[in-house]
Amino acid sequence: MRTYTRAQLALRNGQDKPEIWVAYRGVIYDVSASRLWRQGKHYEHWAGQDLTAELDGDAPHTARVFEKFPVVGKLEQP
Template identity: 75%
Template structure:
């Protein structure tokens, strides 16, 4: 699928603080987690929205399957 492309700077503004959208990136895809109760105010445990969390997953208590719950809104470039 051909998703819109967004920069890290654009993603950073979707942190739940600067804009109402809460986005995170994983392996080049950007996910909208705005509706997740676990990402209220852009924070999920020790992780902050608006960034690429690819390297963080290894420390998470869940698998990559968690991303299936969220809509892909773009690609990170």
């Protein structure tokens, strides 16, 4: 599985490139097909970044929500 840097992830924000990606627990998902992520924003969350800290304690859904999205790769760990 390919590894991406945070800078590479940041470019997939729905505005700089057509892809809309988010990372969660070290895995990068392509959420481009989701109508809920249009233009790179989903409620107060922005695409192109690691959402782990935001979602682990605050999301109204479980991590299973990512199961329906394709995995793009892994997020490079600092």
